[in-house]
Amino acid sequence: MIIARTAVELRAALDSKAGSVGFVPTMGALHVGHRTLIEKARVENDVVVVSIFVNPTQFLAGEDLSKYPRREEADFKICELSGVNVLFYPEIDSMYGTDEISIKAPDVRGYILEGASRPGHFDGVLTVVMKLLNLVRASRAYFGKKDAQQLSLITQMVKNFFMDVEIIAVDTVRESDGLALSSRNVYLTQEDRVEALKLSASLKRATHLVMQGVRETNVICRVMMDILQPLKVEYVAIVNRRFEAIPEVIIGDTIVLVAARVGSTRLIDNVWM
Ligand code: AMP
Numbered sequence: 512m513i514i515a516r517t518a519v520e521l522r523a524a525l526d527s528k529a530g531s532v533g534f535v536p537t538m539g540a541l542h543v544g545h546r547t548l549i550e551k552a553r554v555e556n557d558v559v560v561v562s563i564f565v566n567p568t569q570f571l572a573g574e575d576l577s578k579y580p581r582r583e584e585a586d587f588k589i590c591e592l593s594g595v596n597v598l599f600y601p602e603i604d605s606m607y608g609t610d611e612i613s614i615k616a617p618d619v620r621g622y623i624l625e626g627a628s629r630p631g632h633f634d635g636v637l638t639v640v641m642k643l644l645n646l647v648r649a650s651r652a653y654f655g656k657k658d659a660q661q662l663s664l665i666t667q668m669v670k671n672f673f674m675d676v677e678i679i680a681v682d683t684v685r686e687s688d689g690l691a692l693s694s695r696n697v698y699l700t701q702e703d704r705v706e707a708l709k710l711s712a713s714l715k716r717a718t719h720l721v722m723q724g725v726r727e728t729n730v731i732c733r734v735m736m737d738i739l740q741p742l743k744v745e746y747v748a749i750v751n752r753r754f755e756a757i758p759e760v761i762i763g764d765t766i767v768l769v770a771a772r773v774g775s776t777r778l779i780d781n782v783w784m
Contacts, residue, residue, distance in 0.1 A: 530557025534649035539563040540580035540694035544684040548653040549593045562599040569635030613638040657683040698776040710780040713738040726759040745770040
């Protein structure tokens, strides 16, 4: 595995490899969710590139940028054992200068739900993903459905800017009890960990209701809210794949999303139906 710390090193590493490139951008503290993306990239491409970069521009003031979990040694080992060919691990200075041009998330889709709770977050996400995709020049880039709105906006950016990369969506990987894997789960205390299950439990209930024939989204949202008590819920929403609110579930074109604070940790989860 080649470890590249700068754009120049990354280019040299990629120039030494032939074939299709699968790219998995991450912020590190790698878990089985990340590994699933890497394995899919491994199967579908000749060369696998992973980036680990805790992108400062997607954190709002007061968020967990400085305490975001960093696990350099363990992450390198996971990448090596997962068959990653090139690990891009840049310093902030290699990624950002001063007075830069940045990508702005769309006015509506970029500022609802996650974008309403974290205004400006998606500008930072899209800007760094644009930089990373331009650097890696991958055939395919892999993103988790866990970050559904991010995935949707990245897919839109690639389309809007005529970028030559295929965006591959990967199903959410969960613990056996239903909790969606997240680097932020390490913040959860033992009691938080139990409370956190309410997110996946509310989504499971939503799925059951739909299976029983319930379609009204406000009915489903109300049931979910009851299950989520007493968590501080930021939103429960049911949207179509374009992130437009819908009055009724349309099978094959619906995402049910939840964001809530468990103790001091903010968690998100969703289910696609
Ligand atoms: P992050 O390091 O949190 O920025 O995540 C890097 C990539 O891994 C993103 O595309 C995430 O959507 C994806 N990811 C994070 N958690 C999971 C999970 N539990 N299952 C599948 N993909 C995930």
